[in-house]
Amino acid sequence: MELTRSGSNLITVDEKDWSLRFGEPGRDRFTLQCAEDLFLVTGCCSINELSEQSALPSRLRPHVSEDGKEFSFDSKTVIPFGSEPSVARKYKMTDHVMHLTTDLIMRTSLGMTELNAGDFHIRGKIAKVLIFGSDGILREAEGNILYEESVPPLSVIFQSESGAMLELSTGEDVWRWSAAERLGGTSCFRIVKEEIGIRYTRELFHWIPQKDVQPPPGRVWRYNSLIAWSGAKASRSRRPSKPKAVLDCSTTDWGKGCCKESGEVCFAANGTVNILKKWLRSNLADLEKGDVLLLDNVSVGPCLSAAHQDRPGKKELLHWDLNALLEFKRWAEKQLDRFGASLKIIPAKNCPVRDFPSLLAR
Ligand SMILES: [Zn+2]
DSSP states (O other): OOEETTTTTEEHHHSSSOOOEEETTTEEEEEEEETTTTEEEEOOOOOEEEEGGGGGOOOOEEETTTTTTTEEEEEEEEEETTOOOEEEEEEEETTTTTEEEEEEEEHHHHHEEEEEOOOOOEEEOOEEEEEEEEOOOOOOOOOOOEEESSSOOSSEEEETSSSSSEEEEOOOOOHHHHEEEEEETEEEEEEEEEESSSSEEEEEEEOOOBBBBOOOBEEEEEEEEEEEETTTOOOOOOOOOOOEEEETTTTOOOGOOOOOOOHHHSSSSSSHHHHHHHHHHHTTTTTTTTEEEEEEEEOEEHHHHEEGGTTTTTTTEEEEEHHHHHHHHHHHHHHTTTTTTTEEEEEEEEEEETHHHHOOOO
Protein backbone atom coordinates (compact mmCIF):
# COMPACT_ATOMS: atom_id res chain seq x y z
CA MET A 1 0.00 0.00 0.00
CA GLU A 2 1.37 3.39 -0.94
CA LEU A 3 0.35 6.53 0.80
CA THR A 4 1.12 10.10 -0.12
CA ARG A 5 1.14 13.05 2.22
CA SER A 6 0.60 16.59 1.11
CA GLY A 7 0.63 19.32 3.71
CA SER A 8 0.13 18.27 7.31
CA ASN A 9 -3.37 16.90 6.95
CA LEU A 10 -4.02 15.38 3.56
CA ILE A 11 -3.25 11.69 3.14
CA THR A 12 -4.14 9.79 0.01
CA VAL A 13 -3.89 6.10 -0.79
CA ASP A 14 -4.08 5.22 -4.48
CA GLU A 15 -4.41 1.57 -5.33
CA LYS A 16 -5.12 -0.08 -8.68
CA ASP A 17 -8.87 -0.37 -8.18
CA TRP A 18 -9.66 1.90 -5.21
CA SER A 19 -8.53 5.11 -3.56
CA LEU A 20 -8.88 6.89 -0.28
CA ARG A 21 -8.50 10.56 0.69
CA PHE A 22 -8.23 11.65 4.31
CA GLY A 23 -8.29 15.13 5.71
CA GLU A 24 -10.46 16.78 3.09
CA PRO A 25 -12.20 20.01 4.10
CA GLY A 26 -14.52 19.32 7.02
CA ARG A 27 -11.68 17.73 8.99
CA ASP A 28 -11.19 14.12 9.62
CA ARG A 29 -13.65 13.10 6.98
CA PHE A 30 -12.54 10.79 4.29
CA THR A 31 -13.70 9.78 0.84
CA LEU A 32 -13.33 6.23 -0.33
CA GLN A 33 -13.76 5.30 -3.95
CA CYS A 34 -14.53 1.57 -3.87
CA ALA A 35 -15.07 1.26 -7.65
CA GLU A 36 -15.95 3.43 -10.66
CA ASP A 37 -19.57 3.51 -9.55
CA LEU A 38 -19.40 3.32 -5.73
CA PHE A 39 -18.23 5.97 -3.21
CA LEU A 40 -18.35 6.56 0.51
CA VAL A 41 -18.05 10.02 2.07
CA THR A 42 -17.91 10.17 5.86
CA GLY A 43 -19.24 13.04 7.97
CA CYS A 44 -18.29 14.61 11.29
CA CYS A 45 -19.18 13.48 14.82
CA SER A 46 -20.99 15.77 17.20
CA ILE A 47 -21.13 16.02 20.99
CA ASN A 48 -24.18 17.89 22.33
CA GLU A 49 -24.57 20.94 20.10
CA LEU A 50 -20.88 20.94 19.16
CA SER A 51 -19.92 19.56 15.78
CA GLU A 52 -16.50 18.29 14.89
CA GLN A 53 -16.81 20.48 11.82
CA SER A 54 -15.71 23.41 13.99
CA ALA A 55 -12.79 21.46 15.45
CA LEU A 56 -9.16 22.41 15.17
CA PRO A 57 -7.17 20.55 12.49
CA SER A 58 -6.37 17.03 13.54
CA ARG A 59 -2.98 15.50 14.11
CA LEU A 60 -2.33 12.68 11.69
CA ARG A 61 0.49 10.25 12.39
CA PRO A 62 0.64 7.64 9.66
CA HIS A 63 2.63 4.45 10.01
CA VAL A 64 3.22 1.84 7.31
CA SER A 65 4.19 -1.69 8.37
CA GLU A 66 7.57 -3.06 7.28
CA ASP A 67 6.06 -5.40 4.70
CA GLY A 68 3.93 -2.54 3.34
CA LYS A 69 0.73 -4.56 3.76
CA GLU A 70 -0.76 -2.55 6.57
CA PHE A 71 -1.01 1.07 7.43
CA SER A 72 -2.34 2.77 10.49
CA PHE A 73 -2.68 6.19 11.93
CA ASP A 74 -4.12 8.10 14.85
CA SER A 75 -5.95 11.37 14.67
CA LYS A 76 -7.34 13.69 17.28
CA THR A 77 -9.55 16.72 16.88
CA VAL A 78 -10.45 19.13 19.68
CA ILE A 79 -13.66 21.15 19.52
CA PRO A 80 -12.56 24.55 20.91
CA PHE A 81 -15.84 25.42 22.60
CA GLY A 82 -17.53 24.72 25.95
CA SER A 83 -15.64 22.08 27.90
CA GLU A 84 -13.59 21.31 24.77
CA PRO A 85 -14.63 17.76 23.99
CA SER A 86 -12.47 15.87 21.51
CA VAL A 87 -12.64 12.98 19.07
CA ALA A 88 -9.76 10.50 18.83
CA ARG A 89 -9.59 7.86 16.11
CA LYS A 90 -7.35 4.92 15.36
CA TYR A 91 -7.38 3.70 11.78
CA LYS A 92 -5.90 0.36 10.82
CA MET A 93 -5.97 -0.67 7.19
CA THR A 94 -5.10 -3.65 5.11
CA ASP A 95 -6.03 -4.08 1.46
CA HIS A 96 -9.81 -3.50 1.12
CA VAL A 97 -10.47 -3.47 4.89
CA MET A 98 -10.41 -0.61 7.42
CA HIS A 99 -10.82 -1.03 11.18
CA LEU A 100 -11.70 2.15 12.98
CA THR A 101 -11.82 2.82 16.75
CA THR A 102 -13.42 6.12 17.74
CA ASP A 103 -13.37 7.73 21.20
CA LEU A 104 -15.71 10.61 21.94
CA ILE A 105 -13.89 12.24 24.86
CA MET A 106 -15.86 14.40 27.27
CA ARG A 107 -15.19 15.82 30.73
CA THR A 108 -17.50 14.61 33.48
CA SER A 109 -18.64 18.23 33.95
CA LEU A 110 -20.34 18.05 30.56
CA GLY A 111 -23.92 16.74 30.84
CA MET A 112 -24.40 14.36 27.92
CA THR A 113 -27.49 15.21 25.86
CA GLU A 114 -26.64 14.29 22.24
CA LEU A 115 -23.95 12.11 20.71
CA ASN A 116 -23.69 11.53 17.01
CA ALA A 117 -21.23 9.20 15.33
CA GLY A 118 -21.37 11.13 12.04
CA ASP A 119 -23.19 10.33 8.82
CA PHE A 120 -22.15 8.09 5.99
CA HIS A 121 -23.06 9.22 2.48
CA ILE A 122 -23.08 6.48 -0.11
CA ARG A 123 -22.94 7.65 -3.71
CA GLY A 124 -22.85 6.02 -7.11
CA LYS A 125 -25.07 3.64 -9.02
CA ILE A 126 -26.49 1.59 -6.17
CA ALA A 127 -28.43 -1.46 -7.30
CA LYS A 128 -29.09 -3.26 -4.03
CA VAL A 129 -28.87 -2.77 -0.24
CA LEU A 130 -28.57 -5.77 2.06
CA ILE A 131 -28.98 -5.59 5.83
CA PHE A 132 -27.47 -8.13 8.22
CA GLY A 133 -29.46 -7.48 11.40
CA SER A 134 -28.74 -8.20 15.04
CA ASP A 135 -31.12 -11.18 14.66
CA GLY A 136 -28.49 -12.81 12.44
CA ILE A 137 -30.70 -12.68 9.33
CA LEU A 138 -29.61 -11.19 5.99
CA ARG A 139 -32.34 -9.45 4.02
CA GLU A 140 -32.67 -7.05 1.10
CA ALA A 141 -33.84 -3.59 2.19
CA GLU A 142 -36.67 -1.91 0.30
CA GLY A 143 -38.54 1.42 0.27
CA ASN A 144 -37.20 4.90 0.99
CA ILE A 145 -36.41 4.23 4.64
CA LEU A 146 -34.17 1.23 4.30
CA TYR A 147 -33.52 0.82 8.04
CA GLU A 148 -34.61 2.52 11.28
CA GLU A 149 -33.89 0.89 14.64
CA SER A 150 -32.37 1.67 18.03
CA VAL A 151 -29.70 -0.99 17.40
CA PRO A 152 -27.42 -0.64 14.35
CA PRO A 153 -27.37 -3.38 11.73
CA LEU A 154 -24.31 -5.58 12.21
CA SER A 155 -23.59 -4.93 8.53
CA VAL A 156 -25.02 -3.08 5.59
CA ILE A 157 -23.93 -3.98 2.08
CA PHE A 158 -24.30 -1.51 -0.77
CA GLN A 159 -23.94 -3.23 -4.12
CA SER A 160 -23.40 -1.15 -7.25
CA GLU A 161 -24.59 -1.90 -10.78
CA SER A 162 -21.10 -3.09 -11.72
CA GLY A 163 -21.20 -5.62 -8.84
CA ALA A 164 -18.80 -3.75 -6.54
CA MET A 165 -19.68 -3.90 -2.84
CA LEU A 166 -19.25 -1.59 0.14
CA GLU A 167 -19.67 -3.10 3.61
CA LEU A 168 -20.30 -0.88 6.64
CA SER A 169 -20.19 -3.00 9.78
CA THR A 170 -20.08 -2.31 13.48
CA GLY A 171 -17.06 -3.63 15.32
CA GLU A 172 -17.37 -6.50 17.75
CA ASP A 173 -18.85 -4.14 20.38
CA VAL A 174 -22.46 -3.77 19.18
CA TRP A 175 -23.40 -3.24 22.86
CA ARG A 176 -21.42 0.00 22.94
CA TRP A 177 -23.40 1.27 19.94
CA SER A 178 -26.69 0.57 21.68
CA ALA A 179 -25.93 1.65 25.26
CA ALA A 180 -28.22 4.74 25.24
CA GLU A 181 -31.18 3.15 26.96
CA ARG A 182 -29.10 2.14 29.99
CA LEU A 183 -28.23 5.82 30.45
CA GLY A 184 -31.77 7.14 30.20
CA GLY A 185 -31.70 8.04 26.51
CA THR A 186 -32.50 6.65 23.09
CA SER A 187 -30.44 5.80 20.01
CA CYS A 188 -31.42 5.72 16.37
CA PHE A 189 -29.76 4.27 13.28
CA ARG A 190 -31.37 5.22 9.96
CA ILE A 191 -30.55 4.43 6.38
CA VAL A 192 -32.52 6.59 3.99
CA LYS A 193 -32.57 7.11 0.23
CA GLU A 194 -31.92 10.70 -0.78
CA GLU A 195 -32.02 12.60 -4.03
CA ILE A 196 -28.33 11.88 -4.45
CA GLY A 197 -27.38 8.52 -3.00
CA ILE A 198 -28.10 7.11 0.45
CA ARG A 199 -27.50 8.57 3.90
CA TYR A 200 -26.75 6.43 6.96
CA THR A 201 -27.18 8.43 10.20
CA ARG A 202 -25.94 7.11 13.52
CA GLU A 203 -27.36 8.80 16.59
CA LEU A 204 -25.69 7.12 19.55
CA PHE A 205 -27.42 8.99 22.34
CA HIS A 206 -30.35 11.34 22.72
CA TRP A 207 -31.18 12.41 26.27
CA ILE A 208 -34.84 12.30 27.29
CA PRO A 209 -35.25 15.22 29.73
CA GLN A 210 -36.96 14.36 33.02
CA LYS A 211 -37.97 16.62 35.86
CA ASP A 212 -35.24 17.02 38.50
CA VAL A 213 -32.92 14.61 36.70
CA GLN A 214 -29.57 15.74 35.32
CA PRO A 215 -28.23 14.31 32.05
CA PRO A 216 -25.54 11.65 32.60
CA PRO A 217 -21.99 12.98 33.11
CA GLY A 218 -19.58 13.03 30.18
CA ARG A 219 -17.29 10.07 29.66
CA VAL A 220 -15.12 8.45 27.02
CA TRP A 221 -17.56 6.77 24.66
CA ARG A 222 -15.71 4.26 22.53
CA TYR A 223 -17.07 2.37 19.54
CA ASN A 224 -15.54 0.29 16.78
CA SER A 225 -16.42 0.11 13.10
CA LEU A 226 -15.32 -1.91 10.13
CA ILE A 227 -15.43 -0.77 6.51
CA ALA A 228 -14.64 -3.20 3.70
CA TRP A 229 -15.12 -3.11 -0.05
CA SER A 230 -14.66 -5.26 -3.11
CA GLY A 231 -14.46 -4.53 -6.82
CA ALA A 232 -16.76 -5.87 -9.52
CA LYS A 233 -14.56 -8.87 -10.17
CA ALA A 234 -13.99 -10.04 -6.58
CA SER A 235 -14.48 -13.74 -6.13
CA ARG A 236 -14.66 -16.10 -3.21
CA SER A 237 -11.52 -17.93 -2.09
CA ARG A 238 -11.13 -21.27 -3.79
CA ARG A 239 -11.00 -24.33 -1.60
CA PRO A 240 -7.37 -25.54 -1.61
CA SER A 241 -7.05 -28.97 -3.21
CA LYS A 242 -4.43 -30.36 -0.81
CA PRO A 243 -4.35 -28.41 2.45
CA LYS A 244 -1.51 -29.23 4.82
CA ALA A 245 -3.94 -29.25 7.78
CA VAL A 246 -7.65 -28.64 8.24
CA LEU A 247 -9.60 -27.36 11.23
CA ASP A 248 -13.31 -27.91 10.57
CA CYS A 249 -15.28 -25.47 12.75
CA SER A 250 -18.47 -27.53 12.49
CA THR A 251 -16.94 -30.68 14.00
CA THR A 252 -14.36 -29.27 16.46
CA ASP A 253 -15.16 -29.69 20.15
CA TRP A 254 -14.91 -26.05 21.28
CA GLY A 255 -16.33 -26.43 24.77
CA LYS A 256 -19.48 -24.73 26.00
CA GLY A 257 -17.78 -21.50 27.07
CA CYS A 258 -16.79 -20.79 23.47
CA CYS A 259 -20.24 -21.06 21.92
CA LYS A 260 -23.16 -18.83 21.03
CA GLU A 261 -26.72 -19.61 22.09
CA SER A 262 -27.13 -21.26 18.67
CA GLY A 263 -24.39 -23.75 19.62
CA GLU A 264 -22.06 -22.39 16.91
CA VAL A 265 -18.59 -21.30 17.94
CA CYS A 266 -18.03 -17.59 18.77
CA PHE A 267 -14.66 -16.30 17.57
CA ALA A 268 -14.88 -13.44 20.09
CA ALA A 269 -14.43 -15.90 23.00
CA ASN A 270 -10.86 -16.05 24.37
CA GLY A 271 -11.09 -19.84 24.54
CA THR A 272 -11.81 -20.06 20.81
CA VAL A 273 -8.81 -17.93 19.88
CA ASN A 274 -6.60 -20.07 22.16
CA ILE A 275 -7.71 -23.25 20.37
CA LEU A 276 -7.11 -21.67 16.95
CA LYS A 277 -3.65 -20.40 17.87
CA LYS A 278 -2.69 -23.75 19.37
CA TRP A 279 -3.78 -25.51 16.17
CA LEU A 280 -1.81 -23.12 14.02
CA ARG A 281 1.35 -23.32 16.14
CA SER A 282 1.21 -27.13 16.16
CA ASN A 283 1.48 -27.03 12.38
CA LEU A 284 4.37 -24.57 12.09
CA ALA A 285 7.15 -27.12 12.63
CA ASP A 286 6.96 -28.94 9.33
CA LEU A 287 5.65 -26.27 7.00
CA GLU A 288 6.99 -25.95 3.49
CA LYS A 289 6.75 -23.09 1.06
CA GLY A 290 3.33 -22.95 -0.59
CA ASP A 291 1.57 -24.96 2.13
CA VAL A 292 -2.00 -23.97 2.92
CA LEU A 293 -3.75 -24.38 6.27
CA LEU A 294 -7.51 -24.53 5.98
CA LEU A 295 -10.04 -23.17 8.47
CA ASP A 296 -13.21 -24.74 7.17
CA ASN A 297 -16.96 -24.24 7.68
CA VAL A 298 -16.60 -20.84 9.30
CA SER A 299 -19.68 -18.88 10.31
CA VAL A 300 -19.99 -15.55 12.11
CA GLY A 301 -22.98 -13.78 13.63
CA PRO A 302 -24.53 -12.22 16.72
CA CYS A 303 -23.87 -13.54 20.25
CA LEU A 304 -25.07 -12.42 23.69
CA SER A 305 -22.58 -14.06 26.06
CA ALA A 306 -21.12 -11.25 28.21
CA ALA A 307 -18.21 -13.51 29.21
CA HIS A 308 -16.90 -13.23 25.62
CA GLN A 309 -16.55 -9.48 26.19
CA ASP A 310 -14.57 -9.97 29.42
CA ARG A 311 -17.54 -8.74 31.44
CA PRO A 312 -18.81 -11.87 33.15
CA GLY A 313 -20.60 -9.68 35.75
CA LYS A 314 -23.13 -8.74 33.07
CA LYS A 315 -25.59 -11.28 31.82
CA GLU A 316 -25.95 -10.35 28.19
CA LEU A 317 -23.91 -8.08 25.90
CA LEU A 318 -24.71 -8.04 22.19
CA HIS A 319 -21.58 -8.53 20.10
CA TRP A 320 -20.53 -10.36 16.98
CA ASP A 321 -17.42 -12.16 15.93
CA LEU A 322 -16.44 -11.06 12.42
CA ASN A 323 -13.72 -8.76 13.74
CA ALA A 324 -12.22 -11.42 15.99
CA LEU A 325 -12.07 -13.83 13.05
CA LEU A 326 -10.31 -11.20 10.90
CA GLU A 327 -7.91 -10.44 13.76
CA PHE A 328 -7.00 -14.14 14.00
CA LYS A 329 -6.51 -14.26 10.24
CA ARG A 330 -4.17 -11.27 10.43
CA TRP A 331 -2.16 -12.87 13.23
CA ALA A 332 -2.04 -16.24 11.42
CA GLU A 333 -0.81 -14.68 8.19
CA LYS A 334 2.06 -13.02 10.02
CA GLN A 335 3.14 -16.40 11.45
CA LEU A 336 2.75 -18.25 8.15
CA ASP A 337 4.38 -15.59 5.97
CA ARG A 338 7.78 -16.52 7.43
CA PHE A 339 7.44 -19.99 5.93
CA GLY A 340 5.88 -18.89 2.65
CA ALA A 341 2.68 -20.63 3.76
CA SER A 342 -0.86 -19.25 4.05
CA LEU A 343 -4.23 -19.65 5.73
CA LYS A 344 -7.50 -20.08 3.82
CA ILE A 345 -10.84 -19.43 5.45
CA ILE A 346 -13.81 -21.14 3.80
CA PRO A 347 -17.19 -19.95 5.09
CA ALA A 348 -19.93 -22.48 5.82
CA LYS A 349 -22.67 -22.85 3.19
CA ASN A 350 -25.25 -21.38 5.57
CA CYS A 351 -23.10 -18.43 6.72
CA PRO A 352 -25.14 -15.33 5.76
CA VAL A 353 -22.08 -13.11 5.37
CA ARG A 354 -20.06 -15.55 3.25
CA ASP A 355 -19.83 -13.16 0.27
CA PHE A 356 -19.14 -10.00 2.26
CA PRO A 357 -16.07 -7.98 1.19
CA SER A 358 -14.40 -8.39 4.62
CA LEU A 359 -14.36 -12.16 4.15
CA LEU A 360 -13.39 -11.99 0.46
CA ALA A 361 -10.41 -9.72 1.12
CA ARG A 362 -7.08 -11.49 0.88
ZN1 LIG B 1 -19.68 -14.38 21.77
